[in-house]
Amino acid sequence: MDLPPEFVARMQNLLGEESADFLATYQQPPTVGLRVNTLKLTPQRFEALSPFSLQPIPWAPAGFLVPPDERPGKHVYHTAGLYYLQDPSAMAVAALTSPRPGERVLDLAAAPGGKATHLAALMQGRGLLVANDLHPRRVHTLARNLERWGATNAVVLNETPDRLAAHFGAYFDRVVVDAPCSGEGMFRKDPQARREWSPTLVLSCARRQDAILHQAARLVRPGGLLVYATCTFAPQENEGTLARFLEAHPDYELESPPLQPGFAPARPEWVDAAAPSLASAVRLWPHRAPGEGHFIALLRRSTETEAPSPSLPPQAVTLPREVQKHWHAFAAQVLAALPDEERIGLFGSRLYRLPPHCPSLRGLRVIHWGWWLGTARKNRFEPAHALAMGKPLEQFRRHLALARDDPRLGRFLRGEVISAEGAEGWLMLAVDGFPLGWGKRVGARIKPHLPRWLRQFE
Numbered sequence: 001m002d003l004p005p006e007f008v009a010r011m012q013n014l015l016g017e018e019s020a021d022f023l024a025t026y027q028q029p030p031t032v033g034l035r036v037n038t039l040k041l042t043p044q045r046f047e048a049l050s051p052f053s054l055q056p057i058p059w060a061p062a063g064f065l066v067p068p069d070e071r072p073g074k075h076v077y078h079t080a081g082l083y084y085l086q087d088p089s090a091m092a093v094a095a096l097t098s099p100r101p102g103e104r105v106l107d108l109a110a111a112p113g114g115k116a117t118h119l120a121a122l123m124q125g126r127g128l129l130v131a132n133d134l135h136p137r138r139v140h141t142l143a144r145n146l147e148r149w150g151a152t153n154a155v156v157l158n159e160t161p162d163r164l165a166a167h168f169g170a171y172f173d174r175v176v177v178d179a180p181c182s183g184e185g186m187f188r189k190d191p192q193a194r195r196e197w198s199p200t201l202v203l204s205c206a207r208r209q210d211a212i213l214h215q216a217a218r219l220v221r222p223g224g225l226l227v228y229a230t231c232t233f234a235p236q237e238n239e240g241t242l243a244r245f246l247e248a249h250p251d252y253e254l255e256s257p258p259l260q261p262g263f264a265p266a267r268p269e270w271v272d273a274a275a276p277s278l279a280s281a282v283r284l285w286p287h288r289a290p291g292e293g294h295f296i297a298l299l300r301r302s303t304e305t306e307a308p309s310p311s312l313p314p315q316a317v318t319l320p321r322e323v324q325k326h327w328h329a330f331a332a333q334v335l336a337a338l339p340d341e342e343r344i345g346l347f348g349s350r351l352y353r354l355p356p357h358c359p360s361l362r363g364l365r366v367i368h369w370g371w372w373l374g375t376a377r378k379n380r381f382e383p384a385h386a387l388a389m390g391k392p393l394e395q396f397r398r399h400l401a402l403a404r405d406d407p408r409l410g411r412f413l414r415g416e417v418i419s420a421e422g423a424e425g426w427l428m429l430a431v432d433g434f435p436l437g438w439g440k441r442v443g444a445r446i447k448p449h450l451p452r453w454l455r456q457f458e
Helices: 005-027 043-049 091-097 114-123 138-149 161-168 191-196 199-218 239-248 276-280 321-334 385-389 407-413
Strands: 032-036 055-057 060-066 083-085 104-107 128-132 154-157 172-178 220-230 252-255 263-265 282-284 294-301 344-347 350-353 366-368 371-377 380-383 399-402 425-431 434-442 445-448
Touching (some): 091 114, 091 282, 091 294, 138 385, 161 199, 172 199, 239 294, 321 425, 407 434
Antiparallel strands (some): 032 083, 055 060, 263 282
């Protein structure tokens, strides 16, 4: 693998004799990490079901290494949202963020959704998760991954950090900034990252990180936690960004995370920072631990800071009587119980159940207002895929359970009509007891309603 010469020279200078082991990792295949969706099943149950060889990841109880030739992204369990494919070192970010159920959590640059889905699982569906991304295309990938994951307490926004800070103020218990960076930890997976890298890019990313962190600092409540992470090795973007932030924000201090095998301290001497506390941040190196590498810092905001938060009223919801009638008619046939009616509202033509205590989002660019239940059509209700993925199979009155070796399963995933006798109307298709997606039966024919982005055409 051809690495940028200036990158190689810098890492040799920083790591000395250790640089040979570091650079040797780029001649090896990338690691593949799989994180079990604990909203749907335990890691132990997944191990019993798994068709893959699994090796535990020390810092992620639900995380495993998978041999790269086993292609877990093509398996139907992936379509069913039983796991997310994520770099093992990236799993450490949400693990160290350690959100509690019921808290208010913001993932500021959340696409494509690895850390957001991990946070949602750790929150156990309780509290408010705001998953935001500024990129107009990537934010829709984020929304789809949260749908597939079955996250029912997540709001998805497409906003800038400054507009979020102006709207929410010091509102969140935990804010995660997985900062845009020079992507040196992606060199093994992404040839484009290698081609686009330059020392100039490193410096421009560091300036951008300073601006993002300045806004993120405004969003953390007194006593709350700001988590800064990158997937680069550049000291200017890691220890350097952290040193500049702490100098500009005396109401924050570094917190030492619980150490795990493979965690290494940050290196303040690489940026000539007169702040030994920077060593409390964590570096994950690809030659010392599984994964492509990460930098993570935990920043605690003082409880004594003056951090005004706007008075945010609850988000108003309305449910027109006609829409409510069609929703109830659908639910009575298909669902074992209705979701909490008090927080269900219509936004455009879409019906959502908002997370508890969801504040007003008026004026923000909202992709999803919460758990998307379905769409109000003329004289009918059409269920959303998110509704299918947010409930266990026993909560659907009508379903068709398929084993993973049933030939009808492949046809369903390709969007082809399958055959099965039963009551007409909407029903849930399931694989090995886990919801997979909607079908609609007419006679003995079931037409799949799996989103096109999930269909497998191979």
